[in-house]
Amino acid sequence: MFRDDIYKAQRMQKAQQLRELGINPYGNGIAKEMTSNTFLQQFQYVQTMAEGEKKDTTQSVQVAGRIKFIRLMGKAAFIKIEDMQGILQAYLSKNELDAMFETFKKNIEVGDIVALRGFPFVTKTGELSLHTLELYFLAKAINPLPEKYHGLVDIELRYRQRYLDLIMNKEVRDSFVMRSQIVSCVRHFFEEKGFLEVETPMMHPIPGGANAKPFVTYHNALNIERYLRIAPELYLKRLVVGGFEAVFEINRNFRNEGMDHSHNPEFTMIEFYWAYKDYKDLMVLIQELFNILLEVLKLPKVLNFNHHNINFENFQTISYTNALIEIGGIPSDIVLDEERLYVYLLKNNIPLETKMELGKLQSEAFDAFVEHQLINPTFITEFPIAISPLARANDENPNIADRFELFIGGSEIANGFSELNDPLEQYKRFEAQVKAKEAGDEEAQYMDEDYINALCYGMPPTAGAGIGIDRLVMLLTNQPNIKDVILFPALKPQKKEIRTKE
Structure with missing residues (x-):
């Protein structure tokens, strides 16, 4: 099942590294308090706040989903997580996460499932996002997802691995x-x-x-x-x-x-x-x-x-x-004549049994024409x-x-x-x-x-x-x-x- 694949080996090694740090890469008992869509609807008011104040630190909400995008920037990072409702952007910083930020940088990848707790804020580009204060690992993905720009295009693979198709x-x-x-x-x-x-x-x-x-x-x-x-x-x-x-x-x-x-x-x-x-x-x-x-x-x-x-x-x-x-387009004088309809269908290359009654011949004609x-x-x-x-x-x-x-x-x-x-x-x-x-x-x-x-x-x-x-x-x-x-x-x-x- 786990072939000698360098990418899978690296992911399994990162899961082991998390265990050695005392972090379960398959965490449990961590609630998802809000969907991405509910977050974006409920905190729309943050976008109407005055410039320089587009955040609400009085709110504390926990979201969860699969990471679909990561952008690392030294002591900060942006990720996008996806749940059944949609996609939500989250901001992570070493200032708030401390040692967990370094653990995150070294061991997280696209495809992993995480939970994040934080407050709503608006980025400089105007996107309503989650400012992360806590991070939890919920499922370390061993299989890498298909490359973003080519996606999952193999039709046969989509049907055989519907779970991947849905992701x-x-x-x-x-x-x-x-x-x-x-x-x-x-x-x-x-x-x-x-x-x-x-x-x-x-x-x-x-x-x-x-x-x-x-x-x-x-x-x-x-x-x-x-x-x-x-x-x-x-x-x-x-x-x-x-x-x-x-x-x-x-x-x-x-x-x-x-x-x-x-x-x-x-x-x-x-x-x-x-x-x-x-x-x-x-x-x-x-x-x-x-x-x-x-x-x-x-x-x-x-x-x-x-x-x-x-x-x-x-x-x-x-x-x-x-x-x-x-x-x-079958002539009316043929449709109700068993022998003539049989001949008509054979001439039109419709495969027939040796003896077929009128009703079944009409059924063959209906299917074909x-x-x-x-x-x-x-x-x-x-x-x-x-x-x-x-x-x-x-x-x-x-x-x-x-x-x-x-x-x-x-x-x-x-x-x-x-x-x-x-x-x-x-x-x-x-x-x-x-x-x-x-x-x-x-x-x-x-x-x-x-x-x-x-x-x-x-x-x-x-x-x-x-x-x-x-x-x-x-x-x-x-x-x-x-x-x-x-x-x-x-x-x-x-x-x-x-x-x-x-």
Whole structure:
């Protein structure tokens, strides 16, 4: 871990020198009384004092943070310390610190964490600063920080060592602060609407709730395989059966699939279910949620995302079939013809299985020709029932589902539908999924007989939806890569991390 590095060796030696002087380089029990931002706000009045008197020695305050800059000047020094709120300048002098000043000069470096006690004053250049009277070592940094002017620019290193990324890049910290604010706002929105926040299992005996390949684990005590959940849907709907008429959960899902700019195998979603409502009610609810988010976060109605200006005053709605024709450019006489659509997709170099029904062919066409063009908020409705195994079929056209997906910036943000609450029909849908799985479809759903049993007790008409929190944060923070909104994203292993199955 500690390679033969001259800089690390020097830092470790300085930590030892502090110990020999009776100073713990990793001090504890020293309070941080004030943040940098609070200091700068609370003592603004010092800057209005008369020339030559811009200080308030009656105040005594203790601050703490990581040293990001040092300027030594013989018997004095200026340093800048950074905490979560910002950066504060401090002045240190041999006159006040005596022997501790020499200890400081010999053993302190950029990256170290210190606590300082002193009073507010204004420097000759007009900067409100802390005049230090006491200094405490809190953490001696053994690893040197990246050089100031080049910073941390290695993208791979930023993701692998997120702690270092956060130290060096304020904008990264700001993005994750905003992520927390977004999640808090979403939670508060649903609570205000009367939804109950719940928790459901993360390990499932049967994976379900979405078409995806699960991660498999093993429960030693039960001597049985378990699956990391791909979605909480079937458990949340069990709660609706039990009498909870409005529920939501914000938590992780796991899907054993590929990774790209908008997919991570471990991701965060909110799923919510609302009894006595339909999918159209949820479309209205989600529009309201976006309005609240923009208002609370003080964001404009037109946001820039990935070089596109997205207008949140312009939510559109278009049916699945019309989107294929009007946006995807597929001739109308081909869209509803299974054989002709199959040939059309092959001619356009879309890889297909030997036999695919119309709904799945339309899904392939949508992914290839439509999705990336949906920049402004767009609800796609009337999905093929063949790709909607948990959704209620439309009363007038049983070939389509009462379902929507919301697309913004070329990506799916939300998926929702009026829930299928007929247990006999759901059983038939599961049977079809089982046959598809047996035929080689790894993402097809399993038969869940307990869920069918729950439906047999009666689930009221219900609508439910899921919103991808990571993609929502990407959108609202203008981050085109999902790795930039997940603190510790999944990465390909480095050579020393690779493990093979025994």
